[in-house]
Amino acid sequence: MEGIAVRLERGGSDSIERLFRPSSVAVVGVSNRPNNLNRFFLDSLRALGFSGSVYVVNARAEDVDGFPAYARLSDIPGPVDHVIVAVPAAAVPAVLEDCRTKQVDSVTVFSSGFAEATDGVGWELEQWLRDWIQNQPFRVIGPNCMGIYRPGVGLGFRPDFPKEPGTVAFVSQSGGMSISGVLMAAHRGMRFSKVVSYGNEVDLSSVELLQYLSEDHESQQVWLYIEGSRAGSQLTAAMKKVAAKKPLLVLKGGMTESGSRAAASHTGSMAGAADVWQAVLRQAAAVEVYSLEEMIDAGLALQWLPGGAGSRLGIISVSGGLSVNYTDLAVRAGFQVPPLSRSLVERLRDLIDMPGTSLANPLDLAAGYFFFPNYPQIFAELGRCGELDLLILIVALEYLILPERLIANIADVLLGMFIQAGRSLCVPMVAVIPRVEDDARRRTFEAAFIQAKIPVYPTMERALRALGHRRRYRQSRDR
């Protein structure tokens, strides 16, 4: 605990702010050897458009992938703000000594083989590093981590991460979770402000990052993937600080005994007792999720759906069976699917005049759904009636295939109307687009909704789980 306190003192939000805007980056441990995978760090800086200087430290090359190479850090002309270290664990201390000499600001130690390794040597090495860094003027992220992704300045560790910045911050003890999380979320329309994969936490800690992010105006929600921490009470306080200002979504790894065993060999963490963690998360008013999908689903609902904590759902569908089933699912998930008032039904009847449709909630448009020229008006009625808090539009792609045999562009026309309708609504709307036969078609529809900032879910169950998180979060704010 004392060690943590010292680090917090010597760090402060200034040193973290600097982490996120280096003017120059050097990468140690990349080469021109064909099987040198670590070059993805260089690929990433190029692909994300990092505008500062990029150097390589390599004694046997003039350049690597077009970036100038130097034998040692000290040979690099001018200052180096950030260093990415991707050498074997045993070689890390020497590189860190060079970093001190070069007076760098911060270092990401990508190398693994520290406390998470079972060889005993790694554990010793980590203890040494943990002590040594205390008295250094620069900050270390890791080891056993990916470091920083901040699209706003072109910093990142995957060439296929989005270039556009967003408003989600992600603090992840696991490098893999940060990669999977960003890529999966990007596909769903989410973009990130700052992502830090922080690994074994010898210096820069989740506590500091959370404290910083609680004040960070770029970040409107914060995600945390964590396996363990040495700073229980400080972590709780930092989580509280975030959750007081913005949604904090937490996925805790190693909550079961077997999971905890796996965590030990992953980040060398002591995962801690599940009941203690659960109490901490509740106390911190964090949104606890159980998987990356759940985190992304909930984040999406919190990102794009303004408004209150109401539970009255309107369901719009073109399949009676799905309407019935989805109503059951909604009610089981704690929502209401209330009957519509007589006056609303009358207003809808003026807009929808087709046998087979069920003018109720769920609104089953049945076979006539593609004859309607007035979805925007229908949706607007449902939105402004004051009887519903949220609309769920079920887009069953299997019902577009037959009409398309009659009217070639009917799918595009319908999609356009749905989007227009969703945009002008005065209550939030989400779309559920189940996966049927044609993935490409689904992707086109999903992309159009995302473009209009309408969250899309692949199943009703996932939509409802996400909306449940959103609702409980808003309820906790209203108190």
Next chain:
Amino acid sequence: MEGIAVRLERGGSDSIERLFRPSSVAVVGVSNRPNNLNRFFLDSLRALGFSGSVYVVNARAEDVDGFPAYARLSDIPGPVDHVIVAVPAAAVPAVLEDCRTKQVDSVTVFSSGFAEATDGVGWELEQWLRDWIQNQPFRVIGPNCMGIYRPGVGLGFRPDFPKEPGTVAFVSQSGGMSISGVLMAAHRGMRFSKVVSYGNEVDLSSVELLQYLSEDHESQQVWLYIEGSRAGSQLTAAMKKVAAKKPLLVLKGGMTESGSRAAASHTGSMAGAADVWQAVLRQAAAVEVYSLEEMIDAGLALQWLPGGAGSRLGIISVSGGLSVNYTDLAVRAGFQVPPLSRSLVERLRDLIDMPGTSLANPLDLAAGYFFFPNYPQIFAELGRCGELDLLILIVALEYLILPERLIANIADVLLGMFIQAGRSLCVPMVAVIPRVEDDARRRTFEAAFIQAKIPVYPTMERALRALGHRRRYRQSRDR
């Protein structure tokens, strides 16, 4: 109840057997008008390769979409086994009279506007039909239904249904659920023996269909989507009869008050009390599912995974974070992720010699995963060790992108090894392929696993839910 008994007596499995193999089909209610959607019945018979005669009943055309048209049913030369009626509800009685005159075997009444309609007229019409059909020599499916899909004889109601037959039977009160279910399941590698969308059940009942399917050798599992029934105890008996011989998966629509209201306007069903239904399903030893996705996921596990009810999972992953999280999810879902014996770890060490890998359960292959030339041997060791009942392979596509920059076809090579490994295993295996950025790549991988009869799930949570159903089903058999 008496009515039901009469129908059962007059029907019998012979009349149902005949339903599934008509030599000739006539469609009433299709025309050459450009907006006549009902022609999908003709499209479907053509696309699915129905080899019998197809006729159209239409006084104003010589032919419709290439099928010969006749003014009345009685004008058709030769016998007509099955008639599809797609005329407005009010015109149905006259067509049925023609069917009697023509001495047809069976009729599908696609038309809606019966008890599910709110106009009162539909309810009267349905009562009439219900009484009238009692004394007729032919069978009626519906009304308000899609009828029969039996790919083995090219019979069906969607041109995009698979032509290949399979082993799943699906009895669905909802036409929409039968369409969505077949298409979604087809995408996942499932094929159907017989599907019946039976609608308002004026004659042919779910009870009869289940009784028939319990003895049907083509059908190795039976799905039921049901909203309500007038024959409670007979239905329970029929479900028991099926479940005694093969898995019976049941999705009950209208289990909540709001869902039940929706069901009333969908199939005119009285959905019944949820607790009664739940007791019935338990008593019948049915697998109760809450969504189509859950039905398909569970069906897939029951279809392709032989063997016992063991709960010991082996998890193979290339991402430490996912390994930890997925282990938590598995344990929460009631599975074990047991540590491996020392001798097994030693045998694995001979096959995997790479820093960063975690030779444990979960087996975290980490960054070295694409260097291994010997997945089949690794998997074989895990399979034959006697320590695990089931393997879950996590295919994280995001980890193929970087290696592909070094070795162009590495993804295909890996996929080939995974498939080979899965095929030669002596314990069942499933693959989890989360959706990351590239849907087309995911589809390619999924298709390869499906081809090898290895079930693929989009999330760990869905895989575990399905495997839980499989496990409980097998346990109930072992008792």
